[in-house]
């Protein structure tokens with residue numbers, strides 16, 4: 001369904017006029033005009049650091065604009081806090097969910113807005129209101145009302161966030177890269193949900209780097225470049241190519257490097273690996289894995305099926321309960337993360353906020369992370385800051401990190417630029433194995449292409465690479481073979497060109513493909529056990 005153009009005299013749900021926002025010398029938003037029409041989905045596109053999150057943060061009252069006016073339903077508004085924006089009917093779903101993990105879904109949804117009856121929280125009224133929101137839009141969140149949020153998968157947490165905004169009366173919803181953390185099946189569910197919300201009259205803005213999704217879901221698309229609004233186009237009248245060119249301001253090629261994989265000796269092996277998750281349940285249930293020189297092993301799976309714990313066990317970030325890990329043939333099961341990093345096992349972590357970067361450190365200090373004991377950055381117990389600074393500068397330049405200034409704090413980088421910095425630093429360790437969890441999460445198409453090409457180049461140079469991703473197109477573009485993980489086990493291994501997305505989706509849901517033997521013989525497969533604990 002595509003929304004029709006509104007009558008000219010109908011004020012839009014939101015109008016931003018001449019918004020400018022600077023951080024020191026950086027002009028994050030430069031005189032931006034933007035209109036969100038009622039009952040439409042509007043996508044915001046742009047390269048990393050182009051100003052999308054800043055613009056939405058201004059609209060949501062998180063930042064005060066230097067110049068410009070916000071109009072909601074034609075009325076000029078001043079938002080000094082998110083509470084003011086919420087009072088005007090605006091809700092924002094952030095990339096990093098803002099839920100209190102040990103509290104239940106019900107408690108989270110009503111937090112700060114608890115209905116009361118004679119001074120006491122009226123749980124029944126709260127429950128009824130949430131159930132009515134859920135039934136109106138087909139949410140399943142009401143099935144989990146008593147469940148602590150920490151037990152939910154990311155897709156469900158996201159729906160809880162949306163219900164929370166609707167409970168607070170949001171008519172306008174801003175979603176910051178809502179599909180970045182979702183599996184393909186969950187993405188479809190979310191896009192359907194956005195459709196339903198639009199049909200019910202809500203107006204939605206979503207930020208995304210995925211051009212196909214933007215074209216499928218949005219009515220209109222506004223492109224930002226270097227803080228300026230470059231243009232707004234109807235989704236029905238544009239193409240991925242045109243959008244990419246608007247974003248970067250030049251022609252874009254979607255070519256990929258040719259495949260040249262000829263796998264060599266095994267570099268990293270795991271045998272009968274068993275690993276326990278955060279909540280004490282077994283998350284990896286007897287995995288055998290081999291990754292060789294000159295190859296990229298992709299790991300597909302719905303989030304929460306043990307991929308995170310598997311990678312953490314291989315990098316030494318999580319203890320192995322049973323089984324062995326070997327590196328170049330030698331057992332390393334009991335070694336710690338520092339030993340492994342120095343030995344040549346590099347890691348691009350899933351969560352750049354907690355594991356990848358120290359937000360309050362500048363990029364020079366962040367470039368040292370993992371190199372604290374490694375020559376040439378450290379000699380005779382002293383850190384050679386000049387070398388570390390050079391290293392930070394090299395990362396920033398090679399990976400096009402914006403702003404290109406190693407003296408800035410990690411916290412002042414946009415999400416995608418933080419990711420590029422981590423990838424650059426980890427590749428800089430010159431490892432033998434690269435274990436990459438969601439390596440392009442949050443990065444724009446140009447940088448995604450660059451990171452993919454770098455990983456393929458590393459593979460061609462002889463590295464063994466493991467990539468965990470929820471994006472099937474990423475796994476297809478990179479992997480020489482794809483192992484599918486389900487409930488803690490590798491249930492199958494496939495060649496990327498031999499399966500369709502639908503077949504991969506079925507495997508990820510634990511269903512075997514027709515015509516397959518019941519016990520797969522792939523080396524990445526072991527005994528199956530029923531049941532999973534859903535632990536993350």
Ligand SMILES: Nc1ncnc2c1ncn2[C@@H]1O[C@H](COP(=O)(O)OP(=O)(O)OP(=O)(O)O)[C@@H](O)[C@H]1O
Pocket residue numbers: 023026027028046047048049050051052053054055402403411412413414415416417442444
């Ligand atoms: N708190 C801050 N302090 C200093 N600079 C900032 C801050 N927040 C953002 N910036 C800068 O403002 C610019 C725009 O950043 P913003 O996060 O809005 O980009 P984005 O388009 O959302 O990027 P991404 O796609 O990577 O998330 C960037 O140059 C960024 O480094």
